[in-house]
Amino acid sequence: MxxxxxxxxxxxxxxxxxxxxxxxxxxxxxxxxxxxxxxxxxxxxxxxxxxxxxxxxxxxxxxxxxxxxxxxxxxxxxxxxxxxxxxxxxxxxxxxxxxxxxxxxxxxxxxxxxxxxxxxxxxxxxxxxxxxxxxxxxxxxxxxxxxxxxxxxxxxxxxxxxxxxxxxxxxxxxxxxxxxKGNVPLRVSTKGRATHGSTPEAGVNAVYHMGDVLAAFEKNWRVNGKHIDGIGHVHGTYSVGIIRGGESYFVVSDQCHIWIDRRTIPGETKEDVKREVEGFLNPIKGSRPEFQYEIALNERPDWKWPKIIERGYKxxxxxxxxxxxxxxxxxxxxxxxxxxxxxxxxxxxxxxxxxxxxxxxxxxxxxxxxxxxxxxxxxxxxxxxxxxxxxxxxxxxx
The missing domain is CATH 3.40.630.10 (Zn peptidases)
Known part of the structure; x- marks a missing residue:
């Protein structure tokens, strides 16, 4: 009853x-x-x-x-x-x-x-x-x-x-x-060298380099499993939400940017996330000697307020x-x-x-x-x- x-x-x-x-x-x-x-x-x-x-x-x-x-x-x-x-x-x-x-x-x-x-x-x-x-x-x-x-x-x-x-x-x-889960929004940017689109061999195309970056995140979208008593197994995840690059269709792009939603599980920090991303991206240099990238943590296009940028989500x-x-x-x-x-x-x-x-x-x-x-x-x-x-x-x- x-x-x-x-x-x-x-x-x-x-x-x-x-x-x-x-x-x-x-x-x-x-x-x-x-x-x-x-x-x-x-x-x-x-x-x-x-x-x-x-x-x-x-x-x-x-x-x-x-x-x-x-x-x-x-x-x-x-x-x-x-x-x-x-x-x-x-x-x-x-x-x-x-x-x-x-x-x-x-x-x-x-x-x-x-x-x-x-x-x-x-x-x-x-x-x-x-x-x-x-x-x-x-x-x-x-x-x-x-x-x-x-x-x-x-x-x-x-x-x-x-x-x-x-x-x-x-x-x-x-x-x-x-x-x-927590959330570490991050931006990854690739750097290239601009030149006229008719002579692409004279430049370095940041968009092509970003293709390898995207492949790395697609391969490693789920990371760091953890068992929670009474709940089960949970993982951290990556999801690429926004991509922007290039200024004109007849210019080899010297920059390309993606914004990524990284969901964290208890125990993970933003410093852990940065080291993890570097581990995904550094090997790309082996096949692309001119590959350059930049990581910005706690960055979202709609975030302007310093307090939330500094703290993020836990x-x-x-x-x-x-x-x-x-x-x-x-x-x-x-x-x-x-x-x-x-x-x-x-x-x-x-x-x-x-x-x-x-x-x-x-x-x-x-x-x-x-x-x-x-x-x-x-x-x-x-x-x-x-x-x-x-x-x-x-x-x-x-």
Missing amino acids: KKESRSQEKEIRIDLNYLRDLTKKMVKIPSPPGKEKEVALFIASELERIGIKGKLQRAEKDRYNVFAKMKGKTNKSILFQGHMDTIPDYGWKEAFWPKEKDGRIYGRGSVDMKSSIACAIAAMKALVSAKEVPEKTILLAGTVDEETEKRGIFTLIERGVEADMGVCCEPTDLKIGLGH SVLISPKEEIVRLASSSYKKVVGSDPEMAFLMYWTEADFLVNEAGIPTIIFGPGEPAEAHSTHESIAVSQLERAARIYLDMMMG
Whole structure:
């Protein structure tokens, strides 16, 4: 027999209509990086309306995090964190016109990740409506700029956020993420010697040299396997995303550039990545004596801010014995009736900062299928929204 959750025992219920409406209202507000102010003001206003004390936290001009606190019975605290920005519509005409169809809510941010923030707010509202004081102090943080340079999470950390445990509410299909890969963006450039296209033998074509570089990365796309207890085997990976080279079709190119997405596993550093890439590329000199290359770490075409360029993205892995894992597992089982699946995520989240900078043991756990994120059909099942909100509520009461 399925044991009743703490919220069921005390007749505290999630208002599903409120949860659906709140998700759609947030989706309707476009909030690409740099334009998050309206959604931040909306969330802060909504928190105040339902009786939760919140405040805006300035990340930079016209860009604000939202931070809220609900005092608990004990000195322990739990942080629920999510980002308020989304990617742009990228031509999806209905991205910011949410609709509900066949049990799913469609729209940009329905998965990544306004729905998760809505779940946490709906759970807090249920406590307020029932006049119930949570067991732990509940902290809610909505951050800006996750999709680009992470100014919001930098600000949250610099303001000294503290909690005994945390939930990064990114979509995991309600699997409990014990960690995720890091990311070292890098640029590799080949150097040549320009000359007229009619006399290519007089020059050195950087594009041809890049062909050998591409072959090396294709051959070595998966590297450094590691076994994680309870999860299985994981690897680091390389993926070439952008290539640029040449100035004119009748000029032998003297430079060519690629940008590479290197996903790292726990224990790997950017210095390790550089040495590894040098190991791939140095042998090319044996067949191309004039081969020259340059490696730039933590470089992405869309990164301009020195802080993120210096720091980059780090991997995360917490112990399955952490209290937050036990709490989430217990709440999941009470709500769903079965044990949750543990996962190590291939994608990066802001749990990196919560664990590695703030020292908060944090799981990644939220509704929505990750493959739906950033798509032109992004949608979330209403049933999973409700389930996530009920689990969050039980965790708040635990």
